[in-house]
Amino acid sequence: MCHLYGAGGTAGMSVDLILFPLDTIKTRLQSPQGFSKSGGFRGIYAGVPSTAVGSFPNAAAFFVTYETVKRLLRPASSPYLSPLTHMAAASLGEVVACLIRVPSEVIKQRAQVSPSSSTYQMLASTLRQEGVRGLYRGYKSTVLREIPFSLVQFPLWEFLKDLWSWKQSRPLDSWQSAVCGAFAGGFAAAVTTPLDVAKTRIMLAKVGSTTANGNVLLALSDVWRTNGITGLFAGIVPRMTAISLGGFIFLGAYDKVRSLLM
Template sequence: MQTKQYSTTSAAVSAVIRGEGILGFYHGYLSTVAREIPFTCIQFPLYEYLKRQYARIKRDRIEPYEAAMCGSLAGGVAAAITTPLDVCKTRIMLSSKQQTNIQHYTGTVSAFRRILAEEGARGLFAGIGPRVLWISIGGSIFLGVYEKAVKTMVQTGLLADRR
């Protein structure tokens, strides 16, 4: 539906079932996991590191808006580093076995190699700007709101102070 190949949801569902069976709905699932694990392994430790360093420099606890800035930076860095995995995931997910005139993408490693061979390193970083921007904004909101919720819960006694 996002690629505008089908006009209705039922047409898209029918085409996937007809072309690839029920497993067609999971096309690209493993490449999504292959992207999310490294992303998370970079974002959250970096976020915690940035918060600690900022608090050390400030010599006080950081406020939720400051944590949001740390979350934005951590998300942006993680997004930039994992962009090649996101490009592979997107190519795999948009590749359809029904497209007979082109060679479809199969797995993350083979997609990575193919993009590198056909387009060079630049191809692996296609869309890095919008991805970094979008995830930086999301990291700021998500982690800022999370820290605000924790602070509120500590202040109201719903959660023990974690420091």
């Protein structure tokens, strides 16, 4: 189990820190304040301490859960049910990982759209105004974003790896696993962008507003009403770019580190 924790955590931290500027741009494009008022291209590393602290345990928690559930379900399932096994494992992995990810994400996103405030100031302000519950604002919307994302990404990643391995009649190299991860991640990012927009709006909403209550459908309808289809897919280019590159680094590094540690 330790090798899974190390592999997942190392891969996750590498991705989050390398691609942080793209994440900042995506968040500001989705912000209700608009890109320029949220900081534009200034201070694109605002909020990075929150990511640095939460990234390793978040990714490690996901992969420990993912691999454990896969191992428990696989003996009882036929090869034809393999995609369902991957979906169930990924979904449970996200539920567990979000317990760590959401507080980190809340502070990170608030710092990203207020680059003049430090991460510590955002944490103190959130705790003062909303208490610990404020750190988990958007938990439901994050899970509702991550589960569909994982239901697309991980079965597609596993399928592409199996297909490529079958075509060449040998196990994949780490770079080949990374290519499969890039394609799977980019596709999953594109189709789940509206859910990401809703999650961002909920986390950034003013205390006491209707959006802050965490209703995903209400947040989506508000975006649709004010910004239309372009609002629902705000930030899709940096999101797809970041997650495609992230899928390449994250899943490639995970396979590589796991093979070394095993």
